[in-house]
Amino acid sequence: MERFILFTRIIVRSALPRLRAAVYAALRTLNGSQNVYATGSGQTASKLQQLNLTPRVAVHTNGTWYPVLRTDNSTDYLFILSRDSDSRGHLTTGKRRPLLHYQRRGNTTEIPLHVAANQTVAFAFSNELWSEIETPYLHALRVPSNVLDYNYSTSCGLLLHTSTDHCNDCNFQLSNGTSYYLSLDSTSLTSNLQRNTTHHLDTLVFWLDIPGLKNASGLGYYSSFFSWPPSSAYNVDGAYLTFPNIAQGIKVTVNGHDVEPLDFTNPRVDIGPYITSDSNEVTAMISTLMWNHIRSIYDEIEISEIAPLLSDLLPDRMGNGLIGEVKIIPYVTTQYMI
Structure with missing residues (x-):
């Protein structure tokens, strides 16, 4: 161990354990070596930085x-x-x-x-x-805060999708030193989706709070309509549709067209290619866990004529459904051939 310590830098995380005397003495010796460093929990990265060791x-x-x-x-x-x-x-x-x-x-x-x-x-x-x-051979060093996303192809170049909100740092700078300044007007549009069944919702709430759906599980279809463009005073090229965090998954169609798969931890999708002037329909299909339904029939369940055994009380019902704010965010497209 002494030869290992001599040629190696060692960091000991957290306090020394109180073990048997021989082991504790060996660790004390290890900790006293010139190239062994002791740190507290969560301080390893800062110690590496002090030692000029770059991960x-x-x-x-x-x-x-x-x-x-x-x-x-x-x-x-x-x-x-x-x-x-x-x-x-x-x-x-x-x-x-x-x-x-x-x-x-x-x-x-x-x-x-x-x-x-x-x-x-x-x-x-x-x-x-x-x-x-x-x-492309170039990349962006700095991107304005109002850039929602971008796409690149050799045929169309770089397409920046910028929101219509005013931006205080609208300086788009490329790695060859070229800068572009963006100045945009402000507008916003918010749409709360409604479930297109026998239940009509003014707000997005848990199924537990909808009469008749307390024990419901399965697939939920939410549909709503919005007019486009949001205002004739603004020149917009498309929009992003955003959803709140989805626990089990989501599938979205716009005017009957399936949009690309969504990351359900951050559901956002460009619906510009699918929206048309006048009225547009958005449908979101979400899935839920089956527990709420299973819980309602739990007393009827048997496995080999034996009721299922649980050591604890039954878990509570889950808050299924699409909860939160659904937004439609208009954008303007700016093209750069790079």
Whole structure:
């Protein structure tokens, strides 16, 4: 162990355990070595920084993120899971696209990221992906706060989708030093979806609060209509449809067209290709757990003529349904050939 300590830097996390005297003495000796450092819980990253030891992946955030780096042949994969931060990624949808907003500082790449609670984002770094994913030679160093999303193709270039809200930092800067300034008018449109069955909802509430649905489980279809464009005074090119966090999953159609799969931890989709002038219909299908229904018939359930055994009381009913605010966010498209 002495030779191992001599040529290795060691960080001991948290306090020394109170074990048997011999083990405790060995740990005290280890902790007293010149290149062994003791830290408290949650302080390992700061100690590594003090020692000028740079990890391959570092996260700076006001929430709790868990990064995992994996290498497969010539590709490095970075997975980031957010537990409690507030609202970008398409891991659950399988959608792939180039990363266009980052900065290079020496040998490091800094990526600004906005992640929803319980959302997982995946990045792939490889020189072999150019043939699979259309990627420009330039990237953005700075993106205005009113940019909702972007798309890129070699035929259409870079398409920025910017909201119609006023922006105080509307400076779009590319890696070749070129800057673009955006000035937009302000408008907003909010739509609460209604369930298109015998139940008509003024607000989105739990099924528990709807007469006759306390014990309901299964599929729920929410439908609503909205007029487009929101105002003749504004020149808009499309809109994003956003939903609150969905526990079990969601499928959306606009005017009968299936939209792309949604990440149900941060459900948002571009509906610009599907909306038309005048009236538009949005239908959202959500699934629920079967527990509320099972709970209502629990006394009738038998397994080999024996009632199911539970050590505790039955869990309460679950708040099924689409809960929260559904928004339609208009955007303006700005094209850059890069």
